[in-house]
Amino acid sequence: MTKRLLGFRDRTAVAGVGYTAFSKNSGVSTLTLACEAVLAALADAGLTADDVDGLATHRVGDSAAPSLVGPALGLRAPAWYLDQFGGGSVSHSVLGQAALAVAAGLAETVVCYRAINARSEFRMGQAPNPSPEAQYQVPYGYAAPVQMYAMYARAHMLKYGTKAEHFGELAVAQRAYAVKNPRAMMRTPITLDDYLASRWIAEPLRLFDCCLETDGACALVVTTAERARDLRHPAVLISAAAWGGGESPLSSTDVTTTAAAELAPRLYAQAGLGPADIDVAELYDCFTYSVIVQLEDYGFCAKGDGGPFAAAGTLPVNTHGGFLSEGYVHGINHIAEAVSQLRGTAADRQVPGAQVALSTAQPGYVLPATSALILRRS
Amino acid sequence: MADRDSAQWWEALRRHEFVVQGCADCGRLRFPSRAYCAGCRSRSWRWQAVEPLARIESWIVTRGHTVVMVRLEAAADCVLYGHWRQPRAPRPGEQVHVAYEDADDVTVIEWRPGNTLAGGRGWN
Numbered sequence: 001m002t003k004r005l006l007g008f009r010d011r012t013a014v015a016g017v018g019y020t021a022f023s024k025n026s027g028v029s030t031l032t033l034a035c036e037a038v039l040a041a042l043a044d045a046g047l048t049a050d051d052v053d054g055l056a057t058h059r060v061g062d063s064a065a066p067s068l069v070g071p072a073l074g075l076r077a078p079a080w081y082l083d084q085f086g087g088g089s090v091s092h093s094v095l096g097q098a099a100l101a102v103a104a105g106l107a108e109t110v111v112c113y114r115a116i117n118a119r120s121e122f123r124m125g126q127a128p129n130p131s132p133e134a135q136y137q138v139p140y141g142y143a144a145p146v147q148m149y150a151m152y153a154r155a156h157m158l159k160y161g162t163k164a165e166h167f168g169e170l171a172v173a174q175r176a177y178a179v180k181n182p183r184a185m186m187r188t189p190i191t192l193d194d195y196l197a198s199r200w201i202a203e204p205l206r207l208f209d210c211c212l213e214t215d216g217a218c219a220l221v222v223t224t225a226e227r228a229r230d231l232r233h234p235a236v237l238i239s240a241a242a243w244g245g246g247e248s249p250l251s252s253t254d255v256t257t258t259a260a261a262e263l264a265p266r267l268y269a270q271a272g273l274g275p276a277d278i279d280v281a282e283l284y285d286c287f288t289y290s291v292i293v294q295l296e297d298y299g300f301c302a303k304g305d306g307g308p309f310a311a312a313g314t315l316p317v318n319t320h321g322g323f324l325s326e327g328y329v330h331g332i333n334h335i336a337e338a339v340s341q342l343r344g345t346a347a348d349r350q351v352p353g354a355q356v357a358l359s360t361a362q363p364g365y366v367l368p369a370t371s372a373l374i375l376r377r378s
Numbered sequence: 379m380a381d382r383d384s385a386q387w388w389e390a391l392r393r394h395e396f397v398v399q400g401c402a403d404c405g406r407l408r409f410p411s412r413a414y415c416a417g418c419r420s421r422s423w424r425w426q427a428v429e430p431l432a433r434i435e436s437w438i439v440t441r442g443h444t445v446v447m448v449r450l451e452a453a454a455d456c457v458l459y460g461h462w463r464q465p466r467a468p469r470p471g472e473q474v475h476v477a478y479e480d481a482d483d484v485t486v487i488e489w490r491p492g493n494t495l496a497g498g499r500g501w502n
């Protein structure tokens with residue numbers, strides 16, 4: 001089905017980026033983290049809380065809602081807000097929906113945030129899994145995201161010959177980026193031997209295949225492209241935003257292909273671009289395998305070649321270190337890194353001349369849905 | 379654990395009956411249990427006994443315990459999980475059959491190698 005694009009492309013921009021520190025124990029509430037990141041993003045844009053008329057986040061019962069953050073910051077009644085249920089699958093749709101609201105004129109300055117104490121307060125996998133599919137998995141001790149990703153990683157290894165070394169080279173490369181990132185939680189270089197010696201978490205995935213459990217928050221200011229050009233930083237345009245559903249993992253005929261394969265053509269068509277135009281990719285890396293399958297499903301290499309492609313390192317991927325080494329803020333820190341790269345402010349880890357970035361959400365395994373963005377320098 | 383869509387499936391498993399839903403209109407088999415056929419959107423269905431045979435698609439090992447993911451031979455879009463209690467690792471694509479494991483209040487599935495029918499020993 002061909003859809004007419006009614007003026008979304010490049011109409012909105014990310015004008016501000018804010019972070020809290022990333023740690024294992026923030027010592028503060030998610031409300032405090034959210035407020036700190038929102039204020040930091042506004043300061044980065046050269047704006048104040050009085051300029052904000054929209055707030056957006058996603059949560060799984062683990063964080064402060066816009067209805068809490070707005071009053072806490074003394075915001076005038078927001079014109080628009082979004083409190084999206086969901087985890088990593090919807091991370092990029094939050095920014096996409098904020099951009100839609102701004103493009104439609106419902107709001108002018110929306111701050112998107114995600115604030116979590118994912119190590120000290122609400123650890124992943126501790127809350128009951130709300131999916132009805134869990135009843136067919138949990139009795140076997142199959143419940144944690146790492147186990148699900150391990151299952152799909154092995155299916156990919158069996159079908160396409162993907163090797164542990166491919167996962168390992170990716171983990172090593174992301175750590176090398178994190179070494180150059182002052183915000184990153186893991187800044188000691190690792191080698192492929194270190195990777196191969198790291199302990200099993202759920203075989204075939206090892207410790208260094210896994211993201212960090214992180215306390216922290218990140219926020220992004222979305223406004224019109226026009227207004228962003230008058231603010232402090234080079235405008236980073238939102239060229240495309242797409243989200244959508246895939247197959248249930250219990251009804252999928254091919255578990256080595258994700259919802260991203262269906263989404264990618266829509267996303268690229270929106271931007272009028274293709275994989276060859278992407279200079280830097282910030283891909284959801286809850287586990288190494290997630291990156292490998294997305295390299296295929298977003299068209300950077302043929303199906304099955306994601307392992308060797310990732311190991312070769314020809315495309316700059318997760319230049320902040322990713323969830324594996326920077327920290328895990330459920331997706332939004334990938335978008336923030338894409339913005340830094342496109343502004344040209346990523347310092348030692350800057351990809352020279354980066355003009356176009358792809359950033360993606362959980363590709364559709366744990367929950368059969370995904371979301372993604374294409375951003376470009378104005 | 380069971381919900382309003384799945385209660386009867388778990389009850390059948392408790393009786394050591396291996397069933398999935400079959401669409402009464404288009405015949406498509408489906409699992410997990412739910413009201414509507416994803417193929418023709420009909421709400422008419424019946425429980426249908428199918429051969430409890432599957433093929434190994436993947437497995438993981440967590441703290442020494444192996445969990446397998448299998449695909450039913452009777453329906454390619456039905457994926458199930460289960461225990462693996464053999465002394466050896468599963469083999470990709472190998473045929474397995476259901477063995478029922480009764481706990482106090484629920485019956486779960488262990489997948490065992492081969493097709494026991496071939497040996498004439500029944501399903502369990």
